[in-house]
Amino acid sequence: MSGFELLPQQASTQAPQTDLLYLFLVFVSAAIVILIVLLMLVFSIRYRRGSAAPRPELRMLTTREFEIGWTAGALFLALFIFGWTGSVRLSMLAAPENAIEIHVQGKQWMWKIQHPNGIREINALHVPVNEPVRLIMTSEDVIHSFFVPAFRIKEDVVPGLYTQTWFKATETGSQHLFCTQFCGTQHSRMIGEIVVMNHDDYARWLREQPQPGDLAAEGASLFKALGCSGCHIGNSAIRAPSLAGIYGRLVHLSDGRTVTMDDAFIRDCILEPRKNVPAGYDPKMPSFKGEVSDGEILRLTAYIRSLKSTGPSG
Amino acid sequence: MTDAAIGQGMPKAAEEPRSYLDTESFVSWLTTTDHKRIAVLYAITVTFFFLVGSGAMALIRYELTSPQGNILSDEAYNRLFTLHGVVMVWFFLIPSIPAIFGNFLLPLMIGARDVAFPRLNLASWYLNFIGGLFVLYALLAGGVDTGWTFYTPLSTMFANGNVIAAAVGIFITGFSSIATGINFIATVHLLRTEGMTWFRLPLFVWAMYAVSLVFILATPVLAITLVLIMAERLFGLPVFDPANGGDPLLFQHLFWFYSHPAVYIMILPAMGVVSEVITCFARRQVFGYTFMVFSLVAIAIIGFFVWGHHMFVSGMSSYAGVVFSLISFVVAVPSAIKVFNWTATLYRGQISFESPMLYALGFVGLFTVGGLTGLFLAAIPVDVHVHDTYFIIAHFHYIMVGGSVSALYAALHFWWPKVTGKLYPENWARFAAILMFFGFNFTFFPQFLVGYLGMPRRYHVYPPEFQTLQVMSSTGASVLALAYALPIVYLTWTLFNRDWKAPDNPWGATGLEWQTSSPPPKENFRALPAVHSAPYHYHETGEAPDPRAQDEAEQ
């Protein structure tokens, strides 16, 4: 590749939208810079010291009119660009419903990727072309940032928080993945590649991966091993909320808040049960802080998500 | 009116007034409460830190000529850019114009004998110096590898370097900023000479006033944030640590509450300098004085409301992001007003092109580019792509280096005769100014391109397709280094040469600082001047330059 391309490859649905805004801003900026530089040049030459150009006095009123004029003009332009960019941002926020859900974990200095069927990758992510992919990301240590220039997406990967972004790749091929939040010694080596494949290749790739048993099944065995099933099954002696069919629903808490049962909330409940007590229950659950890893939380979450309203079996 | 004629208007006694530079002893310098001497002390330390920061930058640019990262180790590179950031932000840019030229000129421009609290002023220099020693110690004793932003939990739980010493140094130097801010505000409020009403203040004074507001309202938040970092790292008292339930984004809110306004600490003084220089060499009253004043104050105030645009991709709520985006677009308006007004000031002027003017015109161009690329960063979808890439690096260097450092050099050349009583070789100065403009663009424009192509900042190992632009940038940096070094050489040389004695008012400028001797006497004015007119009374209609000093009564 030569170094003289001005735009990176447009390989996602977000890319052309971002580039359109970018080019518009380049155009506006260039126009303003040229205007200013041209005016300065013309004034500098015409009104150089000792030149014969006439210099009658400026009227106060003219000054005022000019000031109000360009203040209003600048404000209008700024608000116009804000309106446009703001609406583009809001329209791109939510991932489509049918998106493939990929879990990303940042760790000094590598990217750990988990596919919904349990396949794991390190520093690489294989995705099919023309399908939306939602990334649910967290970090094990410091803040990282997931940046794919060709997709024009970037989102920090923050410890203790789930952040999200999504993309829909439009070109097959391999793209850079960079960590853009400085994360320590080997920050510049925390890179990877996104491999976008057509559907057949992707299916073949999936088949070729060792099948590790899917996340939800692993989560189910953890659910028993950690003793969660002792309380969270419908007929247990200790009264704890049943988790069947609860994922994605609204939960009422004893302090009056209502929250959606999602990945971040499940994580919170496991690590900090006393912060989020469901209405009508006692704060009896112990904290699993320090006992479960982020990876295990991922599997537990996958299990809870997989539960239909019939309730956990055995 | 010529220089000599202006000289007649002054109460000039037969005997030459003693200059503030006439030194009794070395100790008298270290215990001085004279604002002019303190300015010189600051000039020495700031220059020293500029050289330290530039040295780090030279190594960084050298390393980046090769994509394999094979010249410096990972650690060395990380420590160097942290050092470059910390030193350049807190020990060069922030004290540069306010503490050197603000200190020197503010009392002179408003017709006062000194700042309001001279001993506090000296204390501020010592605080800055001691803070600098801590940072240098941190550098020698292992270095710091967190970046100048000290993001948690990296800085508190993971980094190996000497974070505490650096944080202590910045904490201490923060109080020097606060002391300067308090001093300037009190001075402007209480010590204006007779007739110096608020709307007769030169714009440089207004800029110092605005920047002081930022000093006293933003710096304490940085101080407390550093205290929290130290508590977390040293005593294990977590506030931001996610492993203990803390929120690392809270750190970013607090940090940028200071550090975004800190950008305005760096640019507002530059705007003040450029307003003085352009009016003087265009022989023109500044276009739209009141709008210039209000836009300075508006930038200082609205600048506090926009910090969230550093956090669009941080995991902050996207709706908060939209709010911050809106305010960030609004803060562009007063900056635009200033650019238009500087340009319009040239209209119907009597423009000459001495070196300060060349630096100032360069400033307007570079600041315009820097300001406009700021719009890209306020536009969230574009910011998502360019955040933490070289685009950002290029943007803020256009503001801080193209803007502030150009203005610093403009100020240096403009007021050098007043500060030292010496002139300098004008053609060398013009050459340096032009070289700087081209060297700067050569260095930083390629970084816009490589940034949009996706090269992240703080990478020393990078994909080979970015090498061409990085090498261009490093080449430009060596030109730029030459352009920065040149004035330091010839200006220092004039100090030791008797032939370059400067007249009191070499540019025929109207400000009060030019109506006293060069260099000024210890007490600034033999008798305090009274002010009779607005600043920049250069010429109203005249075909020839016809300046009237501020302390000259109307005929």
Next chain:
Amino acid sequence: MSSATLSQEHADSDLPPSEPWSNIAEETEAASFGMWLFLGTEVLFFGGLFLSYTIARFLYPQDFLEAARHTDIYLGATNTIVLLTSSLTMVVAVRGADLGARRLVWICLAATAALGALFLTIKGFEYWEDIREHLVPGRGFAVQGFGATLFFSLYWIMTSVHAVHLTVGVILIARLAWLMRSEPLRLPDLPVYGLYWHFVDTVWIFLFPLLYLAGRA
């Protein structure tokens, strides 16, 4: 300054202002204004702490308040009374100077410094108790939950930052009390010390309900 001439109270009006002021009234006004600016700075300095407190409380409402019950409300309340009383002696000292009552001024200043020292002593005793009860986040921390950790982190940081301010005040005011036995009464700095002291007390007025009264209902 020659203290021989200035030891008489009537010489006050002759006190030379220091550069760049032309008279002592201006200098006094300026000193107060400068201190007010500094206090504005301090508002934002403590503001960062109050913001951190508010966010932590917002994130973990239950744990946070439960942890707050572990602080010693009796010692906290006693200390509040001690500080409010020191404010009283301070304001009498500052205004007493205008009345020319030298004995009153230096005795009240000494009392202010003594009350400040008493506060610090009580606070030190309270810290000692807190450590004995394992209320320091880290190994062996006695209270469960993220909110509790954050509460006690902030408790230690906020109270010790306040205590540092108070220590500075005690030292400066003790010195001032000593000087005031002979210095001119209309010292331009005197109201400045008063402003600082009242401000530090006012910070405590907010710390007390946030750290000691929270979660008691």
Next chain:
Amino acid sequence: MNGQRSQIRSLWVESGVAWVALIALLALNMALAFLPLNGLNVAANLFVAFVMAAISGLFLMGLRGDSALVRLVAIGSLFWLVVMFALTFTDYFTRPV
């Protein structure tokens, strides 16, 4: 000297009134903290603290008789504090839980 003595007495009385008010408000605040106010305790406590701070500011620190400039400084710093809280909370209030 008699005039001075009565002036000193009225100084103690004036300042003492402020002190008594502060102590009374402290007692009130402690009582409010233990009442079951349904989560409004913190609001009540902070309101009383603000009243106490106002007494301290107006009567002890002398804001009552100070110039407009000084009052502007006091109000300005509080305004910036409000800005810091308000804009930070635009994030926390709208974050997805």
